[in-house]
């Protein structure tokens with residue numbers, strides 16, 4: 001319990017009323033979670049406006065409100081405070097409420113269009129192999145020490161309040177390094193403000209979320225905030241500081257200046273100026289072997305992940321390990337200790353004479369790279385099944401369709417998470433891109449809204465030596481229609497569809 005005043009000291013207050021010393025027991029940004037003694041922070045969202053729920057929060061026991069707009073609803077509150085931006089304020093209030101947990105942990109942020117989850121898993125693996133106690137926050141998992149925390153919000157970078165709470169739990173459990181996925185939404189919406197970042201890692205910056213950010217420049221600028229956090233870090237922190245950038249990626253290069261005086265380490269497979277690089281890359285069925293080269297030595301890595309892009313992710317992680325002072329051997333051992341990342345390039349094997357892969361590719365770049373990778377692995381045709389999320393990055397849909405038309409032999413366009421959009425329309429926008437690239441419906445692709453039927457159609461068409469790629473759902477456990485979350489398990493669905501075709505061996 002803390003006096004309200006102690007949570008406000010970092011805020012520029014526009015107006016305040018009532019008892020600013022009132023004790024605060026909890027902070028919340030959703031009225032439905034307000035408890036007696038809470039401070040309710042009203043956020044403006046994309047569906048509704050938290051200011052509408054001031055009365056609801058008060059009824060449930062909130063004693064103070066933090067708002068952007070003053071109204072009569074505040075008359076009943078023992079204390080109320082107005083600021084210009086409640087999302088930015090929430091991060092400050094939350095950090096103060098949990099007593100700045102990131103002051104007592106090393107913090108690594110990983111951003112980029114693709115490869116964030118994989119790279120955080122790899123960094124986490126190499127830190128653990130080096131004997132550190134770690135915490136992880138991202139799309140696939142949230143882990144505090146050895147405890148896995150349920151994660152069904154579908155948010156990669158949690159709201160600042162939830163993130164500060166997680167960091168406080170990590171501090172309590174003796175975590176030494178927290179590895180956080182830092183999405184552009186999270187950065188732009190102040191979810192990561194007041195986290196003392198020591199290392200920033202940028203995998204790549206290509207095409208995503210332009211609906212939210214407007215332009216590629218704004219998207220890059222949002223990602224650059226992570227570098228600014230490191231640039232502005234308190235010099236007294238007892239952790240190494242640095243920025244890891246992909247020398248082969250134009251987007252990553254374009255934000256390098258935001259690192260300020262922080263040391264920058266470049267990684268890359270072919271880029272000549274890369275300080276962390278890979279030589280003698282040898283892809284095989286069970287992974288990729290390569291020689292890791294760092295400024296202080298090299299070591300053989302037997303990475304258990306497929307694909308050149310995963311070599312890049314491994315180099316990004318290796319660069320972070322290098323900045324932390326690990327040797328090339330230590331880094332190699334850590335990278336090798338990761339078996340797989342859930343829902344990424346997972347083979348589904350029921351004894352069928354063709355390859356089935358479940359993967360989370362949902363950006364144009366990832367789609368292209370995964371198709372190119374699998375093309376090299378199988379002799380037969382590539383058949384893809386994918387959709388595009390509703391209410392997210394509409395501009396990518398025709399790009400996805402065009403890539404499938406160019407690089408796959410047959411595609412079934414289906415639903416991903418339509419949310420409140422019409423699923424058929426989303427699919428048609430993908431199909432439009434495919435048509436624009438010369439594909440013909442019926443011959444080169446089909447549109448089947450029902451994802452389980454789409455998967456069945458693709459598998460029925462596969463012949464020995466082909467590969468069926470089920471993309472975009474990966475580890476996720478539901479398909480979102482409107483506000484309904486329909487349970488979904490892509491791997492289980494593939495196995496049951498294969499069983500219907502008569503293939504019934506043990507799956508993954």
Ligand SMILES: CC(=O)N[C@H]1[C@@H](OP(=O)(O)OP(=O)(O)OC[C@H]2O[C@@H](n3ccc(=O)[nH]c3=O)[C@H](O)[C@@H]2O)O[C@H](CO)[C@@H](O)[C@@H]1O[C@H](C)C(=O)N[C@@H](C)C(=O)N[C@H](CCC(=O)O)C(=O)O
Nearest residue numbers: 029030031043045046047048049050053155156157183185
């Ligand atoms: C589009 C977006 O970012 N939405 C965020 C937004 O939710 P929203 O706009 O839907 O909120 P809303 O429903 O309009 O409600 C506004 C406010 O009223 C409150 N409310 C609402 C109802 C009520 O009865 N009482 C009440 O107090 C809500 O709790 C909220 O604070 O504000 C919420 C609270 O801060 C966030 O949780 C939510 O993230 C949602 C879950 C989300 O899906 N965000 C995505 C786009 C996202 O952030 N994605 C990135 C990853 C992207 C990538 O893959 O790279 C991420 O980091 O996860």
Ligand SMILES: Nc1ncnc2c1ncn2[C@@H]1O[C@H](COP(=O)(O)OP(=O)(O)OP(=O)(O)O)[C@@H](O)[C@H]1O
Nearest residue numbers: 113114115116117118139309344359360361366370
């Ligand atoms: N470095 C990379 N470049 C391009 N594509 C990649 C890269 N790494 C992974 N991918 C592809 O992107 C998909 C998602 O990978 P991953 O989950 O690591 O990325 P992410 O950035 O965390 O995505 P999200 O935040 O949406 O979960 C993978 O399934 C793979 O197809």
